[in-house]
Amino acid sequence: xxxxxSLSLSDIEAAAERIAPHARVTPVLESETLNAQLGAQVxxxxxxxxxxxxxxxxxxxxxxxxxxxxxxxxxxLTYSSGNHGQAISRAAALFGVEATVIMPTDAPTxxxxxxxxxxxxxxxxxxxxxxxxxxxxxxMAESEGPPPLLIPxxxxxxxxxxxxxxxxxxxxxxxxxxxxxxxxxxGGLLSGxxxxxxxxxxxxxxxxxxxxxxxxxxxxxxAGQRVSLPAVPRTIADGQQTLAPGEHTWPITDRLTDTFTAxxxxxxxxxxxxIFDQFKVVAEPSGACALAGAIHRGLIEPGMRVGVTLSxxxxxxxxxxxxxxx
Amino acid sequence: xxxxxSLSLSDIEAAAERIAPHARVTPVLESETLNAQLGAQVxxxxxxxxxxxxxxxxxxxxxxxxxxxxxxxxxxLTYSSGNHGQAISRAAALFGVEATVIMPTDAPTxxxxxxxxxxxxxxxxxxxxxxxxxxxxxxMAESEGPPPLLIPxxxxxxxxxxxxxxxxxxxxxxxxxxxxxxxxxxGGLLSGxxxxxxxxxxxxxxxxxxxxxxxxxxxxxxAGQRVSLPAVPRTIADGQQTLAPGEHTWPITDRLTDTFTAxxxxxxxxxxxxIFDQFKVVAEPSGACALAGAIHRGLIEPGMRVGVTLSxxxxxxxxxxxxxxx
Numbered sequence: 001x002x003x004x005x006s007l008s009l010s011d012i013e014a015a016a017e018r019i020a021p022h023a024r025v026t027p028v029l030e031s032e033t034l035n036a037q038l039g040a041q042v043x044x045x046x047x048x049x050x051x052x053x054x055x056x057x058x059x060x061x062x063x064x065x066x067x068x069x070x071x072x073x074x075x076x077l078t079y080s081s082g083n084h085g086q087a088i089s090r091a092a093a094l095f096g097v098e099a100t101v102i103m104p105t106d107a108p109t110x111x112x113x114x115x116x117x118x119x120x121x122x123x124x125x126x127x128x129x130x131x132x133x134x135x136x137x138x139x140m141a142e143s144e145g146p147p148p149l150l151i152p153x154x155x156x157x158x159x160x161x162x163x164x165x166x167x168x169x170x171x172x173x174x175x176x177x178x179x180x181x182x183x184x185x186x187g188g189l190l191s192g193x194x195x196x197x198x199x200x201x202x203x204x205x206x207x208x209x210x211x212x213x214x215x216x217x218x219x220x221x222x223a224g225q226r227v228s229l230p231a232v233p234r235t236i237a238d239g240q241q242t243l244a245p246g247e248h249t250w251p252i253t254d255r256l257t258d259t260f261t262a263x264x265x266x267x268x269x270x271x272x273x274x275i276f277d278q279f280k281v282v283a284e285p286s287g288a289c290a291l292a293g294a295i296h297r298g299l300i301e302p303g304m305r306v307g308v309t310l311s312x313x314x315x316x317x318x319x320x321x322x323x324x325x326x
Numbered sequence: 327x328x329x330x331x332s333l334s335l336s337d338i339e340a341a342a343e344r345i346a347p348h349a350r351v352t353p354v355l356e357s358e359t360l361n362a363q364l365g366a367q368v369x370x371x372x373x374x375x376x377x378x379x380x381x382x383x384x385x386x387x388x389x390x391x392x393x394x395x396x397x398x399x400x401x402x403l404t405y406s407s408g409n410h411g412q413a414i415s416r417a418a419a420l421f422g423v424e425a426t427v428i429m430p431t432d433a434p435t436x437x438x439x440x441x442x443x444x445x446x447x448x449x450x451x452x453x454x455x456x457x458x459x460x461x462x463x464x465x466m467a468e469s470e471g472p473p474p475l476l477i478p479x480x481x482x483x484x485x486x487x488x489x490x491x492x493x494x495x496x497x498x499x500x501x502x503x504x505x506x507x508x509x510x511x512x513g514g515l516l517s518g519x520x521x522x523x524x525x526x527x528x529x530x531x532x533x534x535x536x537x538x539x540x541x542x543x544x545x546x547x548x549a550g551q552r553v554s555l556p557a558v559p560r561t562i563a564d565g566q567q568t569l570a571p572g573e574h575t576w577p578i579t580d581r582l583t584d585t586f587t588a589x590x591x592x593x594x595x596x597x598x599x600x601i602f603d604q605f606k607v608v609a610e611p612s613g614a615c616a617l618a619g620a621i622h623r624g625l626i627e628p629g630m631r632v633g634v635t636l637s638x639x640x641x642x643x644x645x646x647x648x649x650x651x652x
Contacts, residue, residue: 027353027375029375032377033443048606049353049355049605049606049607051358053606117359273643276608276643276646277643279375280374280375280379280607280608280639281375281606281607281608282602282606282607282608313606317599317602317603317650317651318651320602320647320650321646321647321648321650321651322647324643324646324647325643325644325647
């Protein structure tokens with residue numbers, strides 16, 4: 001067992017300064033209609049308006065910005081079928097660093113193209129016969145010079161601190177929040193946001209929201225230890241199909257999260273439609289998960305001030321058209 | 327002929343102060359991919375994120391905020407099948423003013439519901455047998471006390487000054503713009519935005535963009551006088567189906583607009599899709615019109631800094647799903 005990683009508000013403040021020249025300060029959106037429906041004030045942090053369309057750019061940028069010159073020359077490596085891969089590809093190009101992204105052969109073309117668009121080399125693998133760490137080891141072993149540095153999607157201090165800037169910005173934009181709902185996959189975003197908002201106000205109630213079929217954090221909380229799901233969960237929330245809480249994120253998310261809860265695919269779909277109707281922005285299923293939990297789990301009390309992460313908007317137009325049109 | 331109405335930067339600055347407690351300062355969005363495609367920097371003013379989902383709230387709010395107590399007691403009246411009606415309904419409710427909105431019997435249910443939602447009374451009329459001014463006169467004649475005040479969609483000094491705050495904000499958010507593209511129907515937004523941005527920088531090139539089939543401003547410029555179209559133009563841009571430039575807006579838009587141009591429905595559709603893909607926000611057809619002109623008319627030169635209004639996002643989900651999915 002690795003030593004638990006520490007993450008503090010000052011790490012996140014340093015990350016915010018580091019990424020400021022590259023990342024966007026995303027706006028906080030409100031809907032009068034939703035506020036009236038919930039009897040509360042809901043402030044949505046619109047990370048689909050972040051560079052590359054998701055919060056993931058923050059963590060990738062912070063991790064790469066911290067590399068030494070020698071490390072930058074070695075390049076970076078990651079595995080991701082989604083937003084983290086695009087974020088690493090874009091951030092690496094900004095710093096003149098070569099990036100390799102390991103993606104399953106059957107990843108959506110749209111996501112492969114977006115990752116390739118910013119300059120990363122894609123290494124495809126057969127996800128039914130190899131695991132991602134195996135492929136990563138192979139890529140590192142096959143490199144001619146010193147191997148590239150691995151920047152995994154969430155279990156990484158620079159990534160976690162970078163994602164935490166979502167919470168830092170939100171708390172600065174909206175003081176006196178009573179409750180914060182965060183989209184939850186491996187725990188990168190939640191570990192960072194919870195660290196930031198709890199440091200700024202220990203009384204804020206932090207809620208992590210997973211897809212109903214992929215509730216490994218909720219199960220881990222109930223079991224008192226990290227629990228792994230037996231198989232990749234079936235859900236439309238393709239950014240949240242992790243099998244278990246991250247090794248490094250879990251000690252932090254477990255300590256700082258007041259409630260782990262979940263949302264069904266039907267709730268994600270109706271929430272994407274609500275975000276379209278009321279907020280006029282595009283949310284992908286994983287990006288709507290926190291708001292779905294805020295709307296459907298009955299945790300919000302009248303008069304509360306509630307922060308919600310809308311974490312990304314990278315979604316296939318055909319699927320999106322179907323979902324908003326049901 | 328009525329005396330030409332004056333509109334100055336100070337009118338617009340006063341409007342900005344007046345609406346500040348109620349309206350949102352909307353963010354300016356960028357797409358790296360679009361910038362690379364055009365070889366320029368394009369700054370999109372995201373008015374779909376304005377209250378009621380369109381810039382129209384600014385003008386409605388400014389007009390109603392200027393009413394005296396006696397006028398507020400009389401209530402307000404307007405005709406609009408779209409965003410201006412919703413904006414008047416919402417703004418009137420904020421000031422405790424009764425609002426009546428004249429809408430055609432066959433207006434989309436979604437727009438009628440949104441207008442009714444904020445409290446306005448809807449008066450329906452048969453648009454094939456009556457004109458809107460006739461219905462407005464009838465409503466005013468039938469009122470028991472002093473008649474309500476008419477706040478038309480664009481030919482009104484308070485409305486024009488309110489819409490101008492879009493330009494004032496944009497120029498403050500993005501200094502040194504070379505060119506500004508504005509969505510153009512009756513000319514309320516264009517008259518205000520052109521007044522603001524030209525007063526702040528006389529060298530900025532202002533472009534008004536109409537739907538191709540409803541190019542009454544372009545025709546009027548060519549004829550040297552206001553020209554009326556023979557029939558309501560067929561276009562998906564339902565916010566821009568005006569027959570002629572406004573009586574009060576035209577002297578201003580004619581004087582301050584460098585180029586009148588137009589975009590086809592196909593260009594509006596591909597631009598809505600681009601806004602979905604690259605900006606992750608929802609634009610209605612009329613809301614995409616200025617960007618369609620910026621992309622397709624070849625007016626932008628390399629290295630330019632270009633402002634664009636994305637004017638609204640109130641669109642039927644079924645139609646939107648069809649458009650982004652072509």
